Amino acid sequence: MVSIKDVAKEAGVAISTVSKVLNNYPNVSEETKKKVYEVVDRLNFVPNAVAATLSSKKAGRVALLISLNNKTQAIDEIHMQYISGAIQKAQELQYDVITVFTSMIENMSLEEMTRYFAAQSISGIIIFGLTTKNKVIHKLIESGTFKIVVVDAPMVNETTSSVGVDHTKAQYDVAKKTVVENKCKSILYIAGRDDGYVTKWRIDGIKKLCEEKKLKLMIKYGDFSELKARNITMKYAKNKSAVVCASDLMAIGAMKALTEMDIFRPVCGFDGIILMGYVGKQMNTVKQDFANVSSNAMEELGRLFNGESGRNVVLPHTLVRMKYEDIIC
Amino acid sequence: MVSIKDVAKEAGVAISTVSKVLNNYPNVSEETKKKVYEVVDRLNFVPNAVAATLSSKKAGRVALLISLNNKTQAIDEIHMQYISGAIQKAQELQYDVITVFTSMIENMSLEEMTRYFAAQSISGIIIFGLTTKNKVIHKLIESGTFKIVVVDAPMVNETTSSVGVDHTKAQYDVAKKTVVENKCKSILYIAGRDDGYVTKWRIDGIKKLCEEKKLKLMIKYGDFSELKARNITMKYAKNKSAVVCASDLMAIGAMKALTEMDIFRPVCGFDGIILMGYVGKQMNTVKQDFANVSSNAMEELGRLFNGESGRNVVLPHTLVRMKYEDIIC
DNA sequence: TTGTATGCGTTATCAG
DNA sequence: CTGATAACGCATACAA
Numbered sequence: 129m130v131s132i133k134d135v136a137k138e139a140g141v142a143i144s145t146v147s148k149v150l151n152n153y154p155n156v157s158e159e160t161k162k163k164v165y166e167v168v169d170r171l172n173f174v175p176n177a178v179a180a181t182l183s184s185k186k187a188g189r190v191a192l193l194i195s196l197n198n199k200t201q202a203i204d205e206i207h208m209q210y211i212s213g214a215i216q217k218a219q220e221l222q223y224d225v226i227t228v229f230t231s232m233i234e235n236m237s238l239e240e241m242t243r244y245f246a247a248q249s250i251s252g253i254i255i256f257g258l259t260t261k262n263k264v265i266h267k268l269i270e271s272g273t274f275k276i277v278v279v280d281a282p283m284v285n286e287t288t289s290s291v292g293v294d295h296t297k298a299q300y301d302v303a304k305k306t307v308v309e310n311k312c313k314s315i316l317y318i319a320g321r322d323d324g325y326v327t328k329w330r331i332d333g334i335k336k337l338c339e340e341k342k343l344k345l346m347i348k349y350g351d352f353s354e355l356k357a358r359n360i361t362m363k364y365a366k367n368k369s370a371v372v373c374a375s376d377l378m379a380i381g382a383m384k385a386l387t388e389m390d391i392f393r394p395v396c397g398f399d400g401i402i403l404m405g406y407v408g409k410q411m412n413t414v415k416q417d418f419a420n421v422s423s424n425a426m427e428e429l430g431r432l433f434n435g436e437s438g439r440n441v442v443l444p445h446t447l448v449r450m451k452y453e454d455i456i457c
Numbered sequence: 458m459v460s461i462k463d464v465a466k467e468a469g470v471a472i473s474t475v476s477k478v479l480n481n482y483p484n485v486s487e488e489t490k491k492k493v494y495e496v497v498d499r500l501n502f503v504p505n506a507v508a509a510t511l512s513s514k515k516a517g518r519v520a521l522l523i524s525l526n527n528k529t530q531a532i533d534e535i536h537m538q539y540i541s542g543a544i545q546k547a548q549e550l551q552y553d554v555i556t557v558f559t560s561m562i563e564n565m566s567l568e569e570m571t572r573y574f575a576a577q578s579i580s581g582i583i584i585f586g587l588t589t590k591n592k593v594i595h596k597l598i599e600s601g602t603f604k605i606v607v608v609d610a611p612m613v614n615e616t617t618s619s620v621g622v623d624h625t626k627a628q629y630d631v632a633k634k635t636v637v638e639n640k641c642k643s644i645l646y647i648a649g650r651d652d653g654y655v656t657k658w659r660i661d662g663i664k665k666l667c668e669e670k671k672l673k674l675m676i677k678y679g680d681f682s683e684l685k686a687r688n689i690t691m692k693y694a695k696n697k698s699a700v701v702c703a704s705d706l707m708a709i710g711a712m713k714a715l716t717e718m719d720i721f722r723p724v725c726g727f728d729g730i731i732l733m734g735y736v737g738k739q740m741n742t743v744k745q746d747f748a749n750v751s752s753n754a755m756e757e758l759g760r761l762f763n764g765e766s767g768r769n770v771v772l773p774h775t776l777v778r779m780k781y782e783d784i785i786c
Numbered sequence: 787t788t789g790t791a792t793g794c795g796t797t798a799t800c801a802g
Numbered sequence: 803c804t805g806a807t808a809a810c811g812c813a814t815a816c817a818a
Contacts, residue, residue: 129575129811131810131811131812132811132812133811133812141788141789142788142789142790143789143790143811143812143813144788144789144790144791144812144813144814145787145788145789146812147812147813147814148787148788148813148814150812151813155787155788156787156788157787157788160787160788172568172569172572173572174572174573174575174576175576175811175812176511176575176576176577176578176810176811176812177576177577177578178507178510178511178518178577178578178810178811178812179511179794179810179811179812179813180811180812180813181507181794181812182505182507182508182511182794182795182796182810182811182812182813183793183794183811183812183813183814184794184812184813184814185794185813185814186813189507196541204533204534204536204537204538205533205534207533207537208533208536208537209533211540211556212525212558215556215557215558215561216558216560216561219561224555224577225555225556226553226554226555227540227544227554227556228544229541229544229545231545232544232545232548239501240501243501243502243503244503246458246503246505247503247504247505247506248505248506248507248553249505249506249507380735403732403735406709406732406735406736407735408737458795460794460795460796461795461796462795470804470805471804471805471806472795472796472805472806473797473798473799473804473805473806473807474803474804474805476796476797476798477797477803477804480797484803484804485803485804486803486804489803489804504795504796505794505795505796506796507794507795507796508794508795508796508797508810509795509796509797510796510810511794511795511796511797511810511811511812512795512796512797512798512809512810513796513797513798513810514797514798514810515797
């Protein structure tokens with residue numbers, strides 16, 4: 129294994145000089161730079177990331193904290209996009225990434241959780257799928273021990289940023305399009321889980337629309353469950369003129385129910401997952417670019433690492449109709 | 458941050474003693490053990506994994522190498538299962554895990570790739586989705602530099618194990634069931650990509666069945682593409698009595714084509730992905746437990762770390778019919 | 787501009 | 803059975 133020592137010897141300079149060249153320190157002559165780079169190239173040297181993080185005080189290791197609480201694997205697509213987007217950007221920024229599932233740390237106290245991350249020299253964490261119920265993680269965020277970026281949750285402080293689309297506006301937009309297209313008068317809204325931040329935001333969106341358009345609105349909680357959405361639809365959709373759902377999966381459940389009931393009601397979803405293309409009928413949905421979201425989250429973490437303070441980052445969304453022809457390949 | 462030094466001081470022993478206690482070295486008195494553990498507990502000490510891997514010579518960091526070449530996100534489910542299964546088991550075995558996508562290393566030479574992993578102190582690699590075309594990775598395997606477990610590819614040597622279901626038998630089983638149920642006489646087989654190892658194995662399976670049952674067999678390569686499977690079906694399915702596909706996605710494409718052609722032919726798939734439940738009609742498919750596969754791969758890597766030599770590990774598969782009622786929740 | 791020396795938190799090899 | 807002490811590979815304050 130060729131180390132920085134070998135490079136130094138071969139180039140006829142000191143270890144520290146090589147280190148300086150590699151880390152772009154200002155006071156190094158062009159000549160030695162060239163010399164060092166030549167040897168680095170020739171010996172095919174890559175600095176040992178483990179040694180670097182041990183030695184350096186500066187941030188560079190980040191943990192992806194992912195909740196796999198939902199049993200349904202149909203949304204694995206979303207997590208996978210999150211992971212690959214984050215890892216891609218991390219490589220660009222030269223950060224190391226470890227992936228952690230909440231199931232691995234769910235019973236820890238704040239102390240234990242802090243140690244757990246500290247033991248891995250983690251300096252930043254990106255949290256996906258945080259609910260209001262997870263108290264320990266909230267404490268972790270408040271503690272300020274780590275730089276944290278939360279996706280789709282309104283946590284912002286000196287060491288914490290939040291990243292995500294504007295769920296209120298997105299829900300408003302997609303519902304409006306559906307309602308206008310079909311001249312609807314009353315809406316059955318199937319919300320997510322009451323412990324989810326996005327749930328509240330999206331409800332705000334649908335409420336705003338209904339006030340503006342003077343539509344009657346009934347809100348039921350479907351817990352992001354396809355089955356519950358199905359049952360709710362069976363029970364309440366008949367005398368409504370549209371079913372607006374807070375997720376694609378619930379929209380699929382609602383649509384299947386309507387088909388069975390043999391009545392037509394426009395349905396719209398939220399997320400833009402590929403699965404939507406397979407269920408036969410088209411519908412409007414909000415398309416989030418999940419890889420882009422987590423890529424942005426990683427960049428935002430970079431800002432925090434550089435000493436800047438937390439903020440709220442809003443990412444764009446688009447409205448789409450997904451049909452089979454679009455997704456087949 | 459409490460370190461081993463703090464523990465040593467607090468317990469009134471030497472650093473090395475603490476280390477020995479923590480790593481279960483033989484020659485330590487029960488008394489000092491108890492003393493050390495008490496302090497470890499009280500100070501909530503967790504050894505720094507980064508420092509440990511830098512210092513220790515022993516294997517403990519593994520890379521998950523994942524191909525995301527297919528555009529279709531419908532199979533993200535599979536990758537996600539692979540990842541979570543591997544990480545779960547790794548935590549159990551006290552290994553560190555990093556996730557690497559082939560896109561990040563695809564243009565590297567053997568040298569560069571070796572450095573890349575070495576730079577991260579990687580000692581073991583689990584490879585998913587290897588094709589015959591990736592020459593550099595084959596060289597990496599032959600080099601013996603790392604302990605490697607390959608999923609679904611027949612690479613076995615002193616430092617390499619392979620893990621996966623018996624694809625030949627699985628293809629034979631699922632096709633047989635379909636053929637028998639429907640009393641078929643001739644088969645259109647839509648294979649995967651010709652550079653995939655599983656493709657060859659599965660073809661062996663269908664050939665064996667056709668010989669046994671004296672069925673006429675036509676084989677076409679669908680490249681695991683839903684669209685190609687669709688086109689192949691359109692072109693050749695009419696005068697066959699069943700369509701056997703080497704993947705669920707292709708089976709879905711075939712089924713959609715048959716529906717459009719307004720003819721019925723039994724179709725069977727391979728993989729058992731959730732998506733199958735959404736496409737309306739049921740069909741037979743092979744269910745692989747992907748999380749279990751990668752969990753086993755991680756365990757196998759552990760064996761290699763312990764100095765044992767490579768081998769071929771065959772995991773069980775099951776036959777299922779997936780319908781909507783089974784997957785909704 | 788370059789080199790020297792020290793430390794990061796462990797593990798491992800000795801000597802005691 | 804226990805304790806110094808030298809690595810591990812790199813970063814960095816400080817000296818030259």
